[in-house]
Amino acid sequence: xxxxAPDVSYRLIPSQFPPIDLFETVATADDLEAVMELAGWxxxxxxxxxxxxxxxxDWVFGRPNASIxxxxxxxxxxxxxxxxxxxxxxxxxxxxVETGIAEVGHHLRREAFARGKAEGQxxxxxxxxxxxxxxREARPDEQxxxxxxxxxxxxxxxxxxxxxxxxxxxxxxxxHRDGLCICAYRPRKIVDVVQAEHFAITVRTDMRQIIVERxxxx
Numbered sequence: 001x002x003x004x005a006p007d008v009s010y011r012l013i014p015s016q017f018p019p020i021d022l023f024e025t026v027a028t029a030d031d032l033e034a035v036m037e038l039a040g041w042x043x044x045x046x047x048x049x050x051x052x053x054x055x056x057x058d059w060v061f062g063r064p065n066a067s068i069x070x071x072x073x074x075x076x077x078x079x080x081x082x083x084x085x086x087x088x089x090x091x092x093x094x095x096x097v098e099t100g101i102a103e104v105g106h107h108l109r110r111e112a113f114a115r116g117k118a119e120g121q122x123x124x125x126x127x128x129x130x131x132x133x134x135x136r137e138a139r140p141d142e143q144x145x146x147x148x149x150x151x152x153x154x155x156x157x158x159x160x161x162x163x164x165x166x167x168x169x170x171x172x173x174x175x176h177r178d179g180l181c182i183c184a185y186r187p188r189k190i191v192d193v194v195q196a197e198h199f200a201i202t203v204r205t206d207m208r209q210i211i212v213e214r215x216x217x218x
Contacts, residue, residue: 005131009093010100012124023066029056047074065193083158083169083183091184099179105210106175109203126196132189133167
């Protein structure tokens with residue numbers, strides 16, 4: 001079943017990756033390709049391959065925070081994410097900031113465990129956005145195979161939707177009770193993006209608690 005995205009969504013990005021105003025400064029797709037080359041982005045083979053996979057009609061440029069949107073698609077995790085493979089990223093967000101915190105806290109804890117550390121800590125900045133379009137709803141009770149720790153089935157499901165021209169997936173969070181998450185495949189349908197709070201998030205590998213500190217603006 002297809003459903004609409006929440007009126008407001010929240011995406012948390014590690015503050016160690018500062019925003020780069022590249023896509024905001026151009027007016028056409030041709031200009032964007034030239035600016036990317038001048039900025040050295042096209043020296044990154046993966047970025048070049050990913051933007052080639054993204055239809056030009058979906059490129060976002062010439063509006064505030066366009067680079068934040070496009071980076072989500074051009075800098076994908078090496079192993080992909082739940083509903084997107086490594087070949088092209090997606091915009092992952094949550095309907096509530098608490099859900100977004102629970103999601104990044106889970107992955108921060110897994111990262112700390114993999115590195116043999118007792119604790120993990122990172123500062124994140126929050127982006128609010130309105131997401132347009134219709135999204136396929138995925139539920140654990142109906143499609144349990146796409147809610148396991150093995151991302152193979154869920155990536156195949158999601159990439160099948162993307163290939164069919166669908167806008168993305170709305171799914172229940174496994175980290176936050178009653179939380180909703182969004183995986184959006186169309187950059188141009190991510191609109192009104194504004195930066196909000198900064199949070200310092202701390203987790204330990206021996207407990208599920210997430211310690212959150214709201215940082216002062218600026």
